[in-house]
Amino acid sequence: MREVDVGVITETVKSLCMEANFDLSQDVMDAIKRAQAVEESPAGVEILEQLQENASIARRERVAICQDTGIAVVFVELGQDVHLVGGDLNSAINEGVRRGYQEGYLRKSLCHPFTRVNTGDNTPAVIHVKIVPGEKVKLIIAPKGGGSENMSRVTMLTPAAGKEGIVEYVVQRVKESGPNPCPPTVVGVGIGGTFENAALLAKEALLRPIGSENREPELAALEAEILEKINKLGIGPQGLGGRTTSLAVHINMMPCHIASLPLAVNIQCHAQRHKEAVI
Numbered sequence: 327m328r329e330v331d332v333g334v335i336t337e338t339v340k341s342l343c344m345e346a347n348f349d350l351s352q353d354v355m356d357a358i359k360r361a362q363a364v365e366e367s368p369a370g371v372e373i374l375e376q377l378q379e380n381a382s383i384a385r386r387e388r389v390a391i392c393q394d395t396g397i398a399v400v401f402v403e404l405g406q407d408v409h410l411v412g413g414d415l416n417s418a419i420n421e422g423v424r425r426g427y428q429e430g431y432l433r434k435s436l437c438h439p440f441t442r443v444n445t446g447d448n449t450p451a452v453i454h455v456k457i458v459p460g461e462k463v464k465l466i467i468a469p470k471g472g473g474s475e476n477m478s479r480v481t482m483l484t485p486a487a488g489k490e491g492i493v494e495y496v497v498q499r500v501k502e503s504g505p506n507p508c509p510p511t512v513v514g515v516g517i518g519g520t521f522e523n524a525a526l527l528a529k530e531a532l533l534r535p536i537g538s539e540n541r542e543p544e545l546a547a548l549e550a551e552i553l554e555k556i557n558k559l560g561i562g563p564q565g566l567g568g569r570t571t572s573l574a575v576h577i578n579m580m581p582c583h584i585a586s587l588p589l590a591v592n593i594q595c596h597a598q599r600h601k602e603a604v605i
């Protein structure tokens with residue numbers, strides 16, 4: 327059994343909150359560059375150029391990529407041979423978020439749903455914990471902006487809807503979202519499980535690096551089909567027209583009840599932020 331002091335988790339979460347908000351990952355930068363090379367709309371080309379410049383300035387000057395620095399979504403893979411000492415995990419993570427958002431001058435974006443009074447420190451974080459084999463702790467921080475999260479949906483299709491129904495629903499969701507999720511987007515799709523599972527599958531799908539192949543050939547083909555249809559909608563970068571509405575579609579799938587076909591679409595804006603560390 328390996329002992330890990332939760333103080334290390336707090337420090338790691340603090341750094342990851344700042345890094346995620348300052349430093350757009352290279353896979354996203356590369357995807358925007360590739361999209362720029364094939365974009366036909368002059369306004370689209372210009373916006374894709376500006377997004378790269380914006381991300382470069384943020385990285386260099388250590389300022390936020392976007393004013394919406396997001397709700398802190400934290401994925402924890404906790405090795406079953408780890409013994410956490412010095413406090414509890416949730417408090418340690420929330421303290422890391424609190425410090426990261428304070429020290430990084432990141433906007434605090436959480437409020438009470440009715441009164442809309444800000445919680446003041448961007449907590450509580452949304453925390454997902456998975457127990458895995460081993461004696462390590464993996465932390466992934468994915469700040470999620472409100473504009474793109476608002477465009478996300480979960481639906482329960484009938485089993486008869488099949489693959490065709492899934493494609494139709496996802497493309498329609500992106501169409502109805504228009505410019506609201508700050509395109510070019512990454513579209514996370516969760517298929518199967520239960521109502522809540524589907525949403526989590528879709529969110530986890532966003533963590534996959536852009537440009538990486540889905541391990542299941544059937545899903546890789548479905549991703550390509552949906553992406554092609556989305557990019558024919560003409561929404562384009564920031565909704566001003568063009569072929570780059572989405573940079574990627576990522577699908578996660580698991581078995582579901584014989585009576586159900588749960589489907590979740592989690593839309594992610596161009597500020598596709600996530601950073602990870604292993605302790």
Ligand code: SF4
Nearest residue numbers: 392471473474508595
């Ligand atoms: S949706 Fe994304 S890019 Fe748009 S304002 Fe929110 S965080 Fe920023």
